[in-house]
Structure formats: structure tokens, C-alpha cells
Amino acid sequence: MDLVRLARGLAACFGIQVVAAHAAFGCAANAGVTFKDDFKAPTSRWAVDGNHSYFANGQLVLKPEPNGTTSVNVKESSLKSATFCLDIKSPADPNTDLAGGLMFWRTDTSNYFTALVGPDGTFAVRMLANNAWTTLAPATKFAKLNSGPNATNEIRATTLNNLITLYLNGAKALETSIQAPATGGEFGVYGESTRDKRSEWYIRDFNVVSLANPTGQYNVTRGGVAGAASVERRGETFRVVWTMNGRSVEGVGMLDGDIFSAAFVTGGEIGIATYTVSETGWNGFVRLGAAAQDMEHWIRR
């Protein structure tokens, strides 16, 4: 339990650092992004239809039918644990009965999640499951949101297993439990029109960082023993080095979705380690020879 608390504390600190840096950059892409688009040039990754969604003036435009909705996914973009960031401009009309923003964990046209902002300075989180909407976080006023026609806001959401954290214009707005689909889903954007006319939402920068990237340096705890681990990519595999009790062991790893596995040999015995992405790094089990498995926590440095 203490480890969990410590991890959450570190996560909070890390979150603050990320947001602070992020606020200075907006949603412009930094190094290490999994997907990025500043919309300066149209790409075929977005499933635009040219009518309800299209590229114009260096932006992605969503223009649903009156009283309708439009969503555009990035093709073949399935992710489960990730940080999404987008800059979105509200429609020019003064109506406020609409919302637009991020779409994530999309498994098909009838099943996806949204994290939305409205021109009235509210945010909401909703889920479409089998074509039926469920409100996961009701429309809530948030002081950091810009409101009114043509207001631009930054939506930043982190999805991690069953936890969603939402930052709006750099300020934390929501942390809530929502179960992810087993393998996550595609991401994209979503917009609504007001009742009597087609509203236009403008998306500027959009970038995504997958959290299921094992490459890096970690502090490690295993059964009360502290140590370190480093992971570097080698083609489709990874080189893993654990340093525990002053001894280093090298292994080979592979990534399957949100699961990172590694094999190693030490003391003449073969070991297998499996981890899944956590708030602060990776958590999992290590088994060496015939010994019982130990839980191991990796906290990213």
C-alpha cells in the first residue's frame, strides 16, 4: 500500500512537471511522440470525409449536420495507455449547447469515449457504448477554460488502464475511474453542431504519446530489494539490464500492447519477467528458475 501511495505521489509530481512544461509549448509536438499532426499538410491518416470533416487553413475542421455529431479517427492508431493533447477552437456562433474535443478508445463507430469542452466553459466525459451515450463526467464549469465563440482551449488527457486524468489549459480538471476496452482503441476528434446550423470546430495541434514504451531508466523494487533497470530498443526487441545488489543481469525484451516481457539468465537459471504499464512506469512479476515469482515495480527516472 505504501508503494502505491509513493507511486501516486511521484506520479503527481511528474504530472506537475509535465504540465508545467506543456503549458509553455501548447500541444506542439515534443520528442518521443507516437503520433503528431500540426495540420499544415493534409495526411491520409485521418478518416476525413471532405464534408463533415476536412483540412483547411492548416487546421482540421469538424462540421457536423445541424443537431448532429461528427467524429474522425486516426486510422490504425489503436492505443490503450497514452497521453493525448489537442488544441481546439470553438465555433464562431454564440450558441453553447454543443461540445467538441478528444475521442479515444474507439473500437468502432458505435463504441468510443470522448473528453469534451463546450463554448460555455464546461467540460464533460462521455462514452458511446453500442450506440448509446453514457455520461461519465457531467458538464462541469471549469475556470481555466476559455469560453465564448472562437475560444481556443487545450485538452490533455492521460488514459492509463482504468484511470483517466484530464488537464484543461494546463490545469487538472478531472481524475476518474473508467475501464478501458481490453486492447484500447483508436483515437481522434469529435464535434457537435448546434440545433439549427452546422457548427465548425477547428483542431490545431494534436499529439499522442504512448505510455507503453519501455525504453528508459528506472528505479526498481523487488521483494524489498532496491535496484535499477535500463531498457533500450534493439530493432523489434529491447535490451534490458537489471542492477540489483550490485550485480547486473542482461536480458532481451519484447512489447505486446501494454505488456512488456523480458527473458534473462543468471546463476545458470533462466528467468522470465512480465510487466504492464503503470502510472509511474511498469509493474509486474519476475520468476527465476523454480523459485516463486516476485512482484517488481519499475519507477521511471
Add this chain to the structure above:
Amino acid sequence: MKGAGCGCVLLALLAFAAVTPHTALACQADPFALFRDDFSRSNAELGPDGDHLYFADGQLALKPDLNNGWRLPIPRFKLLGASYCAEFKSPTGPADTSAGIMFWMVDAANLFTAMISPDGTFHVSRKKDNTWQTLLTRASPKFKIGPGAVNEIKVITKKLVEVFGAASRYSLSDNSVFAVYLNGQFVTDMDVLAPKDGGFFGLFAESGGSQRSEWRVLNFSATALPLEPSGIYKVSGSVGGSGYEGKVTVDEAGDAYAVVWSINGKSMKGTGVLRGATFAVAYENAGKVELATYAPSGIDWSGKRTNSETGGQVVAETWLRQPR
């Protein structure tokens, strides 16, 4: 019913030998869980109504009406083979109340439950076509009695495989098995005709006739379990554009699996572990450690192996289950 005379009983035993190691972990947070919630935050998708279901003190509260039950199916997730674990805090008041884990729920009229009562009684029941059938009722010495006592229920469900007719291939059996653990100790297992595609899962609580009971749930998790990997497989893959075929055997070895590849007269041995739907195997080849990971594909497996001889490139490999 397919496969009369199949080795279902044997396979059930095999399945639960693999389950045993999980008991040591109890409800310890499983990083590989498909669903897990410690209820420290409100979860709107669970449909809190402020009366029968609500969040309080970092816990989930279930408070059925008098003489009634309250179901909480976890939305969106339908499972056949799975491991479920939950910790329940008993209510104050009369003992004519129960709460537990619900699984293989097809609809409100067809489901299974494994439940406890504050007096130390343990119940396994099935609701079929809206009629309850008690499969087991017994007192458990492992049960903590009294108001506020915390008990852990774990249910593991497994689909079986069988070979039928003269076919040379295994197939899914119509039967499934489930095992129940209370506070980490095995209580019972049963071989039943389960819903073909599994069902939804969740929590269930009942109140007696004199008082609405408020059960608290401290945490709940569900981990999807693929078919048992133990068996014999025909293996095929390709290295550097050249295909290969051979045999793989997988046998239980404590809380892991011993894996042996036999390809072109060469043998490679490894150790595998099952994590959620991923079967990961560490093995040695020509003095170097290698890694393989597989995902279930029906009763078979497909995945990839590292190959030190090809640098960072991996080898795609498929395992097709064969009769023993």
C-alpha cells in the same frame, strides 16, 4: 454435446492445478487485470444511484431493498475464462443477507453467484431461466464472522478443451469448470455446462426481510484467462525466409510451464508464464537467452520469438493444438 467420452475431468484437474498458485496472491492487485477498481474514486459507469449503490469512505456500498437482491454487472466486459477477486466487508445487523461475485451472467435470469453471509456460510448458486438453484451451501472455517469482518472471495472460471470423434484436432468442450476460494483457501470446484460464450460478471448482494443490509466492497478485479496452454502443438514459423515446422510441448511446472520446442532434430527448452492473455516464454538457444510471446487464437496460439542470430528481428510462429 460434442465429444462424448472426452477427458474433461482430467482436463479440469489440469486446469486447476495451474490455478493453485494464484491463491498465494489473494486479491493483491493484479497488474494484468482487465478490470480492477479499489473504489477510491467514484466510477460513474457503474451507475451509482445513491440508494442501492454508492461510493463511501473509499469503498463501494451495495444496499439492496428488503427481501431483494441487487446486481452490479460490470459494463462492456464479457468473459468465459477469467479470475475474479473481491473483498467484502460484512454489514451490521441480521445475518440473513449475503453478497459475492456474479459470473457467467447472460441476462438477469441466467447467471452464477459465489456468495458469503455474515454468519460464516458460503453459497454457490445458479439462476437458470429465472429460477435459483443452490449448488453448494456450507460453513467455512476460513470465514471471518461478524459485522465489519472483511472476507475475500476469488472465483476462477476455465473453459475446457477436448478431443472428439476421430478428429485429429482438439475443440472447445461444451463444459467449463469454476473454482472458488475463500480468504485464499480452496473451497470447491465444479464442472458445469456454462454459457457458450461466457457472460458478464460483477457483484451481487441480497438483503433479508428485517433490514436493508449495507455491504461494502473494498476492491474488485477480473483478469481474462485464455485456454490452458498445457498441451502438444504443431509449430510452424519462418526464419530469414525459410519456413520450419516441428513440435512444441507445454507442461505445467509449479506456477509456470515447461516448454520444449523440437524442430529439425534440435531441442530448445524454456519456462513460460501466463499473464492475462499473453503467454511469455524464456528459453535458451545456442547458449543465448531468448524470449517468445504468444496470444491465444481459439484453441491455438500465435506469436513471435526473438532470434539473436538475426539481430533485433523477431520470428513469427504459430502453434496448432494436437491430441496428446
